[in-house]
Structure formats: C-alpha cells, structure tokens
Amino acid sequence: MSTETQNAQQAAKAQVKADDRQHVFHSWSAQAKIDPLPVAGGSGSTFWDYDGNQYLDFSSQLVNLNLGHQHPRLVAAIKRQADKLATIQPAFANDVRGELARLLAERAPGELNQVFFTNGGADANEHAVRMARQHTGRRKILAAYRSYHGGTTTAMSLTGEPRRWANDPGDASVVHFFGPYAYRSAFHAASAEEETQRALEHLESVIQLEGPGTVAGIILETVVGTNGVLVPPPGYLQGVREICDRYGLVYIADEVMVGFGRIGEWFAVDAFDVVPDLLTFAKGINSGYVPLGGVLISDAIAATFAERAYPGGLTYSGHPLACAVGVETVRVFEDEAILERVRDLGERVVRPELERWAQSHPSVGEIRGRGLFWAVELVRDPQSREPLVPFNASAEAAAPMNEVAAACKAAGLWPFTHFNRVHVAPPLVISEQDLRRGLAIIDEALTIADSYVAANTGRPQP
Structure with missing residues (x-):
C-alpha cells in the first residue's frame, strides 16, 4: 500500500471515529466508556x-x-429493486412482498400460511403478542427467564434477562417461568428426560396458578440464543404444544435468531417436530442487508381478522428493498x-x-x-x-x-x-x-x- 493510500485510510479512520464519538449514541452502552x-x-x-x-x-x-x-447476489437484488421500485406503502399489493410471503409459507411447517411483515425482530414479537391477545381475548403472556425478545416495550417485558431490569414498565400481564437448562437445572434433574418432565410440570403449574382463562399464550425462543444456546431437551417443545392445546393458549415461537439456517433448518421448530401458532423471524431472512422481520400466522389466527380489522401496522411493512433481498436469500439457500x-x-x-x-x-x-x-x-x-x-x-x-x-x-x-x-x-x-x-x-x-x-x-x- 502506498504512503498516499495509507494517509488517506488514516484520514478516513479519524473522520469516522470523530463523527461516531461526537454524534452517535450507542445502544446498551455508557457512552464515555466505549471505543467502537x-x-x-x-x-x-x-x-x-x-x-x-x-x-x-x-x-x-x-x-x-x-x-x-x-454477498454479491444480495447486493445485486437491492440494486435491481431500487431501479424498479424503491418503496411502496403496505396497503398496496407488491410483487416481491407477495412472492416472499409465499416462499415463506411454502417452507413453514403446518398451516402457517400468512405473513405480517415488520421492520425487525422486536416488533415482530410485539405484533405476535398483540395477535395472541386479540385472538384469545386474554391478556397474560408467559415467557422464560433466560430469554431476549427485543428492545421495544412489550418485547422488553417478555425478556427474562438483565437488560429488562432498567426498562421493565412493570407489565403484570407478562409472567416469567423457568425453561429447561439441564447443566444448571432449576429442577434438580439428573437426566434430560427428568429436565423435560419437571420443566413441563413447572410450566403447567404456573398456568394453573395464574389462571388458565387469563393466559393468552406462551412465547419461547426455539433455541435460546444470547442467553446460552439452550437446545430444548427431547420432548419439551412437544410438551409445550400439548399444554397450549389443553388450555387454549397461543404458542409463539421466537425464531428471530435461529431461523433461516442457523441450526440447519429453514425454521428451527422443524428440528423438534413441532408447529407453533405464530412464528416470528428477522435477522437471517435477508442477513440484515435491509431491516426486515415478520410473523408467520396460522390459518386459525388469521381467520380471527377476516371480518374485523387487525389493530396494527407499520409504514415500512414489507418494504420492497428488504423483501427483494429476502426473495434472493431463499434462492441462494437452495442454489448453494x-x-x-x-x-x-x-x-x-x-x-x-x-x-x-x-x-x-x-x-x-x-x-x-x-x-x-x-x-x-x-x-x-x-x-x-x-x-x-x-x-x-x-x-x-x-x-x-x-x-x-x-x-x-x-x-x-x-x-x-x-x-x-x-x-x-x-x-x-x-x-x-x-x-x-x-x-x-x-x-x-x-x-x-x-x-x-x-x-x-x-x-x-x-
């Protein structure tokens, strides 16, 4: 590298650093103690x-x-879509938005046939909870302690780890429970089978003590992400599905982090032979090249809003640039x-x-x-x-x-x-x-x- 090029690089670095430190407010950080x-x-x-x-x-x-x-194909997809139609509001039908929704429904398990697009994972979980509450007419949502569901208000209430502490609005309609974690078992289990049995007994006890008629649903990361890559023990997710069916609860699978190939499946629930009622996604849907998330919705829940309006929406729901990258992502997954x-x-x-x-x-x-x-x-x-x-x-x-x-x-x-x-x-x-x-x-x-x-x-x- 020539001296002139090195000098230009150092000048660019200095400008980036100065702009960042003077004007960018970083998430989850004490601003004076970081050096990005x-x-x-x-x-x-x-x-x-x-x-x-x-x-x-x-x-x-x-x-x-x-x-x-x-990735050259994802970059090219953005360029093609920008030349064709950079944006359109969600009330219109759009080719790449509809195509991506169809591609997802075709690959999703069970009868998850409709998609509500969001801008990321947190608002996907926000809307999934809203759908569960509207569908059941109940308010409470059960969520695990070792979990992260996003930084917006409801998603933060659902979160079970320390980032919730400073942000929790004190939402009594969210109740936390212990999920399985065999290495540090809260249930003193001596085997994976015992961990499954005792974790499910605990979950059902929480439902009964909270009042089954007050609980709208359960949200679970299919594989717990940031809080430990906790792979559910055999039979646990099937047991959650059975409990939800028994009490008329909505099972929400949070796959924001583990969907789209992270564990070798389109959707992580496929590895555990279980079908949720709602499945949230983001991140891997298009590798974050343009912000995108969403909720895959079961036919039964979608039918709730056939004759009455769903009370929610986003200006950038199903943004064409984001969806174009999502469509190309599906193609790359299959071609490669x-x-x-x-x-x-x-x-x-x-x-x-x-x-x-x-x-x-x-x-x-x-x-x-x-x-x-x-x-x-x-x-x-x-x-x-x-x-x-x-x-x-x-x-x-x-x-x-x-x-x-x-x-x-x-x-x-x-x-x-x-x-x-x-x-x-x-x-x-x-x-x-x-x-x-x-x-x-x-x-x-x-x-x-x-x-x-x-x-x-x-x-x-x-």
Whole structure:
C-alpha cells in the first residue's frame, strides 16, 4: 500500500471515529466508556478495519449475517429493486412482498400460511403478542427467564434477562417461568428426560396458578440464543404444544435468531417436530442487508381478522428493498445448499472440535448447540460448575471473559461472548478452512480461562 493510500485510510479512520464519538449514541452502552472499532469493509465471513486488520466474524455481527458480508447476489437484488421500485406503502399489493410471503409459507411447517411483515425482530414479537391477545381475548403472556425478545416495550417485558431490569414498565400481564437448562437445572434433574418432565410440570403449574382463562399464550425462543444456546431437551417443545392445546393458549415461537439456517433448518421448530401458532423471524431472512422481520400466522389466527380489522401496522411493512433481498436469500439457500452445508459443518467440524475442548480444557463446563450455533460455557471449577464470571458481572468481575475475547481479537477473530460463555455463530457461508482456523483461535484463547481454573482450584492445567 502506498504512503498516499495509507494517509488517506488514516484520514478516513479519524473522520469516522470523530463523527461516531461526537454524534452517535450507542445502544446498551455508557457512552464515555466505549471505543467502537471503525470498520472499513467486509466480504464473506471476514471484515476489516482502516489499519488493515482482518477479523473472522464469528458472531455474524449480531447473529444476523447468515449469508455473510457483501454477498454479491444480495447486493445485486437491492440494486435491481431500487431501479424498479424503491418503496411502496403496505396497503398496496407488491410483487416481491407477495412472492416472499409465499416462499415463506411454502417452507413453514403446518398451516402457517400468512405473513405480517415488520421492520425487525422486536416488533415482530410485539405484533405476535398483540395477535395472541386479540385472538384469545386474554391478556397474560408467559415467557422464560433466560430469554431476549427485543428492545421495544412489550418485547422488553417478555425478556427474562438483565437488560429488562432498567426498562421493565412493570407489565403484570407478562409472567416469567423457568425453561429447561439441564447443566444448571432449576429442577434438580439428573437426566434430560427428568429436565423435560419437571420443566413441563413447572410450566403447567404456573398456568394453573395464574389462571388458565387469563393466559393468552406462551412465547419461547426455539433455541435460546444470547442467553446460552439452550437446545430444548427431547420432548419439551412437544410438551409445550400439548399444554397450549389443553388450555387454549397461543404458542409463539421466537425464531428471530435461529431461523433461516442457523441450526440447519429453514425454521428451527422443524428440528423438534413441532408447529407453533405464530412464528416470528428477522435477522437471517435477508442477513440484515435491509431491516426486515415478520410473523408467520396460522390459518386459525388469521381467520380471527377476516371480518374485523387487525389493530396494527407499520409504514415500512414489507418494504420492497428488504423483501427483494429476502426473495434472493431463499434462492441462494437452495442454489448453494446452505441448509445441508450447515448440518455437515456442524456435525463434522464443530461438534467434534468442541467435544475435544470439553476434554482438554478444564475451564469448559459444557458445550451445546447444533448447526452453526454453539455455546461453550466456561467455569472456574468443573466440579462445582462455578461460572468463570458471575451472572451479569460488573466490568471488573468480567475481566476473565474480556481477556479471552481480547485474545481472540488479537489473533484475528471477532468473538461473541455473553456472561461466562463463548458462542460460535459464524456466517453460514464460511469456508471449512476459515471455520477450522477460527475454532483454533478460540481453542488457544481458552488457555486463559484454564489459568483461572488452576488459580481457583490449585489443580495444574493439563
């Protein structure tokens, strides 16, 4: 790179940084305590800064970039649609909006045949809850503690993790319960079967104590995302479906993070042989190239609004630019056999490597996941299962995890960490070579976590 080019890059970096620090208000952050990395570009599973440092994107940004950075077919779809019709309001029929809705309905399980488009995942969950309440005439919604459903008012009330605490409006119509988490079982279960049985008994008890006639529905992430990549144990989701049928509740599957190939299925519920009444999506529908989300609606719930108006709408519902990318996403998935490659890489590459870590790193308490969506839970003591950092740790207490993350970044990988976990969630188009290289970087960084085990237990590292 010539000196002139280097100088231009540094000038661009300085301007980006100045504009950001002076004028951009960042989410979930104390503004004076952050130093965002200026990003110059990206391609496939990699992005880079203005200094030429490249990073493997092992978080797919916010687990949305399923088809990677700058996928040429998605970029071309935006350009074609912009030349044809950049926008039109949702009251009109539009070709790409209707085509995408049809493509989704054709791939969705059961009788999820209609789509209400939103601008993202939070408002998809907002509208799913509104539909459930309107359909049943009841108010309460049950949601799990270890969950995140979005940053808008109702979605935040549904959320069960600490981001709710400062934002909760005190909505008594949302009731939280414990979902299954066998590694740290709230039910003292000794097996996956016991975890399923006891978690379902707990859920039904909550319904009975709240009054079945007051509960409109249950919302669940099919695989819990940010809060642990918690894969439901066998029979759990089928049991939720049966409970919903027994009490006339609406089952809402939140697939904002895990839909569209993340675990190797169009929709994650397909892996568990269950059909919800409403299914929310966003992120992977078009990799976030243009904001888009939505709700897949069962025929029974859609019929509720056949003769009376649905009380909700959005100016940009089914935006043509976003839907055009969604249509192209479906085509890319099929042309490039994305679902098949995700299943293959998950079982042939990721699972064996993470299982090896569980044996070779004393800091690895548990590994769990499927497809290209995994969590590595880190502990200070493998016997007591004390987390490497406390739940919702302060900045000081979170230092061990921050050190692991920093080691990954220094080696050229941008990780996804949350509390005491490292998540593995690269773009679904990542090459096997890059996938193995990224896993090797995390493998090496875990030696930092191992050192805390040795210090805590007095046992040397292997």
